[in-house]
Amino acid sequence: MNSAKKIRLGVNVDHVATLRNARGGRVPDPLRAAQMALAAGADGITAHLREDRRHIHDEDMRSLKEAIDAPLNFEMAATEQMLDIALRIQPHACCLVPEKRTERTTEGGLDVVGGRDRLAPFIDELSRAGIRVSLFIEPSLEALAAARDVKAPVVELHTGAWCHAIETGETAKAEAEFARLRAAAAEAERFGLECHAGHGLDFDSARRIAVLPQIVELNIGHFIVAEAVFIGLEASVKQMIAAIAEGRGGTSPLSGEGRGL
Ligand code: PXP
Numbered sequence: 001m002n003s004a005k006k007i008r009l010g011v012n013v014d015h016v017a018t019l020r021n022a023r024g025g026r027v028p029d030p031l032r033a034a035q036m037a038l039a040a041g042a043d044g045i046t047a048h049l050r051e052d053r054r055h056i057h058d059e060d061m062r063s064l065k066e067a068i069d070a071p072l073n074f075e076m077a078a079t080e081q082m083l084d085i086a087l088r089i090q091p092h093a094c095c096l097v098p099e100k101r102t103e104r105t106t107e108g109g110l111d112v113v114g115g116r117d118r119l120a121p122f123i124d125e126l127s128r129a130g131i132r133v134s135l136f137i138e139p140s141l142e143a144l145a146a147a148r149d150v151k152a153p154v155v156e157l158h159t160g161a162w163c164h165a166i167e168t169g170e171t172a173k174a175e176a177e178f179a180r181l182r183a184a185a186a187e188a189e190r191f192g193l194e195c196h197a198g199h200g201l202d203f204d205s206a207r208r209i210a211v212l213p214q215i216v217e218l219n220i221g222h223f224i225v226a227e228a229v230f231i232g233l234e235a236s237v238k239q240m241i242a243a244i245a246e247g248r249g250g251t252s253p254l255s256g257e258g259r260g261l
Pocket of ligand 1: 012014048075095097105106136197198201219221222223
């Protein structure tokens with residue numbers, strides 16, 4: 001039995017906006033999705049305002065902040081424009097992510113080691129505005145040490161490589177990636193960093209990663225929205241919450257538990 005604290009679930013509503021933007025109209029509305037996710041038990045809402053505004057728009061961030069009565073996690077690149085917007089909107093949290101125009105989704109973690117000098121003032125300014133800053137990083141010890149050095153209070157471990165290895169049936173790689181995540185979560189705790197995780201998680205991988213006791217928040221979007229197409233958003237969020245609780249409770253009957261398989 002795992003005695004660690006409950007894991008918070010932040011539901012990422014970006015892909016509700018992706019669907020809306022496919023027709024350029026107003027439906028489906030990411031705010032309605034956020035309200036429904038919260039009513040289903042999610043602990044917070046996450047949205048990524050990308051430089052190219054391909055899904056979430058500025059107005060979405062404003063209306064999310066105004067209308068939801070729960071923590072809003074604003075994912076953003078570390079640019080002056082995004083800093084200005086974040087300082088105006090005053091979300092509960094900002095997660096700094098790397099951004100490339102040509103990528104389909106956030107492909108890797110932030111280069112905190114190479115970007116220390118550039119990131120430190122962003123973290124400082126957001127923190128002074130009362131916004132909790134997290135850095136989206138690869139589960140590497142170097143990135144964690146750099147996150148500690150730039151005084152980020154929180155790190156979010158990128159689970160994408162692990163999830164991809166599971167999806168493609170690369171068992172050895174999945175085991176190795178999970179070992180990295182486990183070591184990084186333990187190291188985050190030693191460094192006094194709050195530990196979150198996300199990217200590419202589905203019901204099964206969310207259940208598996210919930211076993212790591214240092215992780216206190218998961219941010220999940222694409223799979224929840226994709227599953228909602230078939231079972232509805234409320235059911236999708238509820239099933240995700242149940243999967244996470246099952247992993248954290250250590251009650252999963254499936255094999256491979258603890259090895260990330
Ligand atoms: N966390 C961060 C920092 C992300 O950039 C994303 C993707 O926007 C997610 C979590 C959610 O990933 P997914 O949509 O694959 O669940």
